[in-house]
Amino acid sequence: MLLGDVMFPAIRVPKEEAERVRKKAEAIGAKDKGRLITVEGSYVIIPILEGFEDEFKEFELIEQDNPVFAREKSIHDILRDVIPPELSEYIPRAYKILGDIILVKIPDEISFYSKEIGEALLKIHPNCRSVWRDLGKEGALRKPNLEFLAGDAKVTETVKVENRCYFKFDVKKVMFSPGNQYEKMRIARMIQEGEIVVDMFAGIGYFSIPIAKHSKAKRVYAIEINPDSYYYLIENIKLNEVDNIIPILGDSRFVTPLKIADRVIMGHINCHEFIEVAINSLKNSGYIHYHEAVPLAVKDRPVKRLKEVAASLGKEIRILNFRKVKNYSPGVIHAVVDAYIY
Ligand SMILES: C[S@@+](CC[C@H](N)C(=O)[O-])C[C@H]1O[C@@H](n2cnc3c(N)ncnc32)[C@H](O)[C@@H]1O
Structure with a gap:
């Protein structure tokens, strides 16, 4: 456990099994009584205490970003006398907890009322050390604004734990x-033993670290253009004690290794101009996650963009999957397409 880190581990259990698993969690003292059990579609999220993860290996372990707390006052309760009732509908319902920073x-x-909202969040989460208003991300490097x-303005570096991976970073830079x-x-689960993976927009290791930690990939080339993110990529390789990531500082347009990969990850939401480089990075055939x-x-x-570039390079393409990663903005989704190129 890292000092000052806030962790909200939980297990994602199919509804049919939830009652049995809840009873087990309570019987062995694994259930975190400070957080409520919640429902997500056909799954039930059962909050557990750190250290009990291995008791529930058959289920997906998740890190809750916005848990529902059992006893804490809600942000609405705290701000009731501060924010006029006609504005209360604007009080944020959701927020991100990244390590010990909100x-x-x-x-x-x-x-x-921004400062009061910040103070209220610190009251709800006394383990957190600073609160920041999120004004979006800027430019191709996705720098946070x-x-x-509230809290201590000097606290900008944190460690976020997710899927048993540690991600250290500075919230103001990355x-x-x-x-x-x-x-x-x-x-990470898709990767076969011995694969060579190229992560073209690696950031602080968002994909590369879970791949190195949870798959049997032979090597992961992690390319990142922003020196701040690259610095934390190196930090996270050390922190997670993984030895098969090769970090590369530079523009993936120019530094992506060619004809080497079984799989290429294009984890940037605006990277269609890089599809040709990604295909050229594959061995004769392989997978792209665009x-x-x-x-x-x-x-x-x-899908059209992938097909067009593949055709222009004389390659065949099979679209394997299209999925929404999350909502991006009104009417816009963040999607990922899995494709096999050959
Ligand atoms: C949106 S972030 C990655 C987000 C991540 N996939 C996730 O799941 O949270 C994209 C990263 O690509 C980097 N980047 C942008 N343009 C790049 C380029 N031409 N070459 C290499 N890295 C680049 C940015 O600095 C940033 O760290």
Whole structure:
């Protein structure tokens, strides 16, 4: 356990088995009484205490980003006397807990009360050390735009634990999307023993670290252009004690190794101009996981783009899967396409 780190482990259990597993968790003292059990579609999320993970190996272990707490006052309760009732609908319901730092999006309508919202969140999460207003991400490097709200403004570096991987980073310099948690493990689970993987937009190791930790990949080339992210990529390789990641600092347009990969991950939502490089990075055949922010009105655009580039290179392509990673903005989703190129 890392000092100052906030962890909310939970297991994702199919509804039919939830009652049995809840009883077991309570019987062995594994259930975290501070968080409520919640339902997610056909799954039940059972919060467990750290250290009991191995008791539930048959289920997916997740890190809750926005758990429902059992006894704590809600943000609405705390702010009832501060924010006028006609504005209470704008009080944020969701926020990100990244290690011991909180990021919260605050609508302009109540930005006047930003500091009070920050203080309220610190009351709810006393283990957290700073709260920042999330004003979005800027440019191709996806740099966060944050405004300090509460706690200690010097606390900008944290460690986020996800799927038993440690991600150290500075929230002011580097982005982190907890919404991609399932996608990272989905990819790690697909990888066959001995694969060579190229991660063209590696960041701090969002995909590379889970792959190195949870698969039997032979080697992962992790390419990152932003020196701040690259610094934390190296830190995270050390922190997670993995030895098969080769970090490369540079523009993946120019530094991606060619004709080497069994699988290429294109984990940037605006990277269609890199599809040719990705295909050229594959051995004669292989898999590409291509991400794109897609307006629902042009939902087939990512598949079309992949097909067009493959055809221009004289390659065949089989589309294996199209899935929504998360909502991106109104009418726009973050999608990933799995394709086999040969
Ligand atoms: C959106 S982030 C990755 C997000 C990550 N896939 C996730 O699941 O959270 C994209 C990363 O690609 C990096 N990047 C952008 N353009 C690049 C380029 N031309 N070459 C290499 N890395 C690049 C950015 O600096 C950033 O760290």
